[in-house]
Amino acid sequence: MSLRIVVCVKYVPDATGDRHFADDLTVDRDDVDGLLSELDEYAVEQALQIADEADDAEITVLTVGPEDAKDALRKALSMGADKAIHVEDDDLHGTDVIGTSLVLAKAIEKAGYDLVITGMASTDGTMGVLPAILAERLGVPQVTLLSEVKVEDGTVTGRRDGDSASEQLEASLPAVVSVTDQSGEARYPSFKGIMAAKKKPVESWDLEELEIEADEVGLEGSWTAVDSAAQRPARTAGTIVKDEGEGGKALAEFLAGQKFI
Amino acid sequence: MAEVLVYVDHVDGAVRKPTLELLTLARRIGEPVALALGAGAADTAAVLAEHGAVKVLTADAPEFTEYLVVPKVDALQAAYDAVSPAAVLVPSSAEGKEIAARLAVRIGSGIITDAIDLEAGDEGPVATQAAFAASFTTKSRVSKGTPVITVKPNSAPVEAAPAAGAVEALAVTFGALATGTKVVSRTPRESTGRPELTEAAIVVSGGRGVNGAENFHIIEELADSLGAAVGASRAAVDAGWYPHSNQVGQTGKSVSPQLYIASGISGAIQHRAGMQTSKTIVAINKDAEAPIFDLVDYGVVGDLFAVVPQLTEEIKARKG
Ligand SMILES: Cc1cc2nc3c(=O)[nH]c(=O)nc-3n(C[C@H](O)[C@H](O)[C@H](O)COP(=O)(O)OP(=O)(O)OC[C@H]3O[C@@H](n4cnc5c(N)ncnc54)[C@H](O)[C@@H]3O)c2cc1C
Ligand SMILES: Cc1cc2nc3c(=O)[nH]c(=O)nc-3n(C[C@H](O)[C@H](O)[C@H](O)COP(=O)(O)OP(=O)(O)OC[C@H]3O[C@@H](n4cnc5c(N)ncnc54)[C@H](O)[C@@H]3O)c2cc1C
Numbered sequence: 001m002s003l004r005i006v007v008c009v010k011y012v013p014d015a016t017g018d019r020h021f022a023d024d025l026t027v028d029r030d031d032v033d034g035l036l037s038e039l040d041e042y043a044v045e046q047a048l049q050i051a052d053e054a055d056d057a058e059i060t061v062l063t064v065g066p067e068d069a070k071d072a073l074r075k076a077l078s079m080g081a082d083k084a085i086h087v088e089d090d091d092l093h094g095t096d097v098i099g100t101s102l103v104l105a106k107a108i109e110k111a112g113y114d115l116v117i118t119g120m121a122s123t124d125g126t127m128g129v130l131p132a133i134l135a136e137r138l139g140v141p142q143v144t145l146l147s148e149v150k151v152e153d154g155t156v157t158g159r160r161d162g163d164s165a166s167e168q169l170e171a172s173l174p175a176v177v178s179v180t181d182q183s184g185e186a187r188y189p190s191f192k193g194i195m196a197a198k199k200k201p202v203e204s205w206d207l208e209e210l211e212i213e214a215d216e217v218g219l220e221g222s223w224t225a226v227d228s229a230a231q232r233p234a235r236t237a238g239t240i241v242k243d244e245g246e247g248g249k250a251l252a253e254f255l256a257g258q259k260f261i
Numbered sequence: 262m263a264e265v266l267v268y269v270d271h272v273d274g275a276v277r278k279p280t281l282e283l284l285t286l287a288r289r290i291g292e293p294v295a296l297a298l299g300a301g302a303a304d305t306a307a308v309l310a311e312h313g314a315v316k317v318l319t320a321d322a323p324e325f326t327e328y329l330v331v332p333k334v335d336a337l338q339a340a341y342d343a344v345s346p347a348a349v350l351v352p353s354s355a356e357g358k359e360i361a362a363r364l365a366v367r368i369g370s371g372i373i374t375d376a377i378d379l380e381a382g383d384e385g386p387v388a389t390q391a392a393f394a395a396s397f398t399t400k401s402r403v404s405k406g407t408p409v410i411t412v413k414p415n416s417a418p419v420e421a422a423p424a425a426g427a428v429e430a431l432a433v434t435f436g437a438l439a440t441g442t443k444v445v446s447r448t449p450r451e452s453t454g455r456p457e458l459t460e461a462a463i464v465v466s467g468g469r470g471v472n473g474a475e476n477f478h479i480i481e482e483l484a485d486s487l488g489a490a491v492g493a494s495r496a497a498v499d500a501g502w503y504p505h506s507n508q509v510g511q512t513g514k515s516v517s518p519q520l521y522i523a524s525g526i527s528g529a530i531q532h533r534a535g536m537q538t539s540k541t542i543v544a545i546n547k548d549a550e551a552p553i554f555d556l557v558d559y560g561v562v563g564d565l566f567a568v569v570p571q572l573t574e575e576i577k578a579r580k581g
Pocket of ligand 1: 065104118125130131224373
C-alpha cells in the first residue's frame with residue numbers, strides 16, 4: 001500500500017531582509033521577499049528520503065498562506081515532492097497558531113495521510129509548537145524534534161536530542177513528525193526538478209472547502225491579540241578598540257568596570 | 262486572588278531557575294499554584310514555597326518517563342481542571358512549549374510562546390515577546406480562553422516570597438494518546454560542571470574563527486575564569502568542534518545573559534536571533550567589518566588567539 005506523506009511548509013519573509021510589522025501588526029509581506037522557510041527544506045528532504053525507502057509513496061506539500069506562498073510549494077515540488085495543496089483565503093490574514101493548526105489539520109484530513117512531516121519551527125513566528133498541536137488535533141502520536149528519522153513497517157523511529165538527554169522514540173503510523181536542521185542537509189533542486197515541478201499539480205482550497213467558518217480564523221478570530229510592536233532601539237554605539245598587543249587587558253578593564261570581574 | 266498555575270521544571274526534585282523566575286511573574290498576576298511531575302516531585306515543595314507557591318500539586322507515574330510529552334499534558338490538564346486558574350505559565354523549553362500548546366488546544370485557549378516579560382493588564386496578562394531575531398519588541402495578550410504563556414529563561418528576577426506551599430497529590434487519568442510515542446531509550450547528557458547555557462549569567466561563545474576542536478579549550482578557559490557557560494556558533498557545531506547542545510541561535514539555544522562574549526563569530530542574523538537580548542555584548546573578531554560589532558558594548562578588533570588568552574590571564578590575576 002502506498003505511504004501517503006504530507007509535508008507542511010511555510011512561506012516566510014526572508015530573514016536577511018528588513019523584516020517588520022504592517023499597520024495592523026501582522027507581518028508585512030510586501031516589503032520583504034518571501035521564500036520557503038529554510039527549516040522546512042529539512043522536512044521536505046526527510047520526506048524524500050523516507051519515500052525512497054518505501055515501496056510506494058506519495059509526497060504532498062501543503063501550505064496555508066497568501067497567493068505568493070505558491071513559490072514555497074514550487075520550491076518543494078522542484079526538490080522532488082509529487083503534488084501540492086495551497087490553502088488560500090482572504091479571511092486567513094492574521095491567523096494565529098491555534099487557527100493555522102485548525103486549517104492545517106482539516107486540510108491534512110481531507111488530503112488523507114499516513115505521515116505528516118513538518119519543520120522544527122518557522123523562521124518568522126519561531127514558535128515551534130505547531131507540530132505538537134497538529135498531533136493533538138489529529139489524535140495521532142507526535143514524534144517531534146528528530147535529528148534522525150526512519151519509517152519502516154508502519155512504524156516511525158527517531159532520535160530527539162533534548163536539553164538533558166538524547167531519546168530514541170518510536171510510534172505507529174499515522175503520526176506527526178518534525179525534524180531539526182541536524183537531520184541532514186536538504187538537497188538543491190536540479191534543473192530537471194525545476195522543469196518537472198512546473199507540470200506538477202497544485203490544488204487551491206479555501207475555507208469553505210474545509211468547512212471552516214471565517215470567524216474561526218484571521219485577525220478577528222484569533223485567540224491572541226498583538227497590542228503593539230516596536231523596533232528595538234538601536235544599540236548605542238559601543239567602544240571598539242584595535243588590538244595592538246594589549247587588547248585582552250583593555251577588555252578585562254572594561255569587564256571590571258562593569259563589575260563582571 | 263486568582264490562582265495562576267505554574268508548571269515546574271525540575272530534575273529529581275531540584276527545581277531549575279527558570280521555574281523560580283516564573284513564580285516571580287506569576288505573583289504579578291495572581292497566587293501561584295505549582296505543578297511538579299515525576300520522580301522527586303514532592304521534594305520541590307520547600308523551594309517553591311519559599312518563592313511564593315501557595316500550593317504544590319504533585320503526581321508521579323511511569324508514563325511520564327516512558328512516553329513523550331502527552332502524559333504531562335494529561336497531568337497539566339488535570340491540574341487545570343482542579344484549579345481553574347486565571348493563567349497557565351510554563352517554562353519555554355522545547356518540551357515545555359509542546360506541553361503548553363497541547364493544553365491550549367484542549368482547553369480552547371490561545372497561546373503565547375517565548376515571552377520575555379509579563380505584567381498584569383486590564384484585559385488579562387500582557388506578554389512581551391522579541392520578534393524577528395529580537396529586532397522588534399511586541400506586547401500581546403491571549404484574547405480567548407485562559408491565557409497559556411511560555412516564558413524564556415532570564416526573563417525575571419528570582420525573588421523570595423514565603424508562602425504555604427502545601428503539597429497535594431493530584432489524581433491523573435491518562436488518555437488514549439498518552440502512550441502513543443514510546444521513549445525506547447534515553448542517554449543523559451554528561452554534565453560539564455559548567456552552568457546551564459540558557460540560565461547562565463555569563464556566556465562565552467566561539468565560532469568558525471576558533472578554527473578547530475583542539476582550540477576550543479581557549480574559549481573554555483575564558484568561560485571558567487568567569488564561571489560562565491560555553492556557547493558555539495552553528496559553523497563551529499557543523500564542523501564538529503563543539504556539541505550541538507551548546508549551539509546559540511535560531512536553531513540552537515536562545516540565551517539572554519548579563520554578559521555575552523563572542524569570539525570568532527561574524528554575527529549572522531540566525532546567530533543574533535539567539536543572543537541579541539543579552540544585556541552586555543562583547544566581541545573579539547579580526548574583521549573590523551564583522552556585523553557582530555553593530556551589537557557590541559565593547560569590541561576588540563584582533564586575533565582571538567592573542568586576545569582571549571590574555572583576557573583569561575588578566576581575569577585570573579584580578580581575581581587573585
Ligand atoms: C513574530 C511572530 C510572533 C508570533 N507569535 C505568536 C504567538 O505568540 N501566538 C500565536 O498563536 N501566534 C503567533 N504568531 C503567528 C504564528 O507564527 C502563525 O500563526 C504560524 O503559522 C504558526 O506558528 P509558527 O509559524 O511560529 O509555527 P511553528 O510551530 O514554529 O512551525 C513549525 C512548523 O509548522 C509548519 N507550519 C507553520 N505554519 C505553517 C503554514 N502556515 N503552512 C504550512 N505549514 C506551516 C511548518 O512545517 C513549520 O516548520 C506569531 C507570528 C510572528 C511572525
Ligand atoms: C535556517 C538557518 C538556521 C541557522 N541557525 C543558526 C544558529 O542557531 N546559530 C548560528 O550560530 N548560526 C545559525 N545559522 C548559520 C548562520 O547563518 C551562520 O552561517 C553562522 O552563524 C556563522 O558562524 P560563524 O560566525 O562562527 O562563522 P563565520 O560567519 O564564518 O564567521 C567567522 C568569523 O570569525 C572571524 N575570525 C576568523 N579567524 C579569527 C581569528 N583568528 N581571530 C578573531 N576572529 C577570527 C572572521 O572574521 C569571521 O567574522 C543558521 C543558518 C540557517 C540558514
